[in-house]
Amino acid sequence: MYIIKVKGVAKIPDYVQLRDEQFTLLAYFRVDRPEKHLEKVGLGDKAxxxxxxxxxxxxxxxLKLEI
Incomplete structure (x- = not known):
């Protein structure tokens, strides 16, 4: 799994992308609100x-994550 932090501009907040080994998007969430998105992909316990x-x-x- 890969993780990428994306810088927001103006009124758009910062976001995080979680991607699998084929670089398919698994989760896309705001840095300040990760809870429900991580739960949705089964990573709530790793939040x-x-x-x-x-x-x-x-x-x-x-960054490559080993989870």
């Missing part, structure tokens, strides 16, 4: 782990 990574991840960098 704290994922959001700690997002906090330190630079915008536009793709």
């Amino acid at each position: 704290n782990y994922i959001m700690n990574i997002v906090k330190d991840l630079p915008f536009g960098k793709i």
Whole structure:
């Protein structure tokens, strides 16, 4: 699984993308509201782990997650 943090502009907030090994979009959610989107893809129990990574991840960098 891959994670990408996307910088918002003007009134558009920052977003996070979660993608699978084929780079298909699994989840797309605001940095400040991840809960229901992570639950929807079955990663609700990993929300704290994922959001700690997002906090330190630079915008536009793709990071491979081992979950």
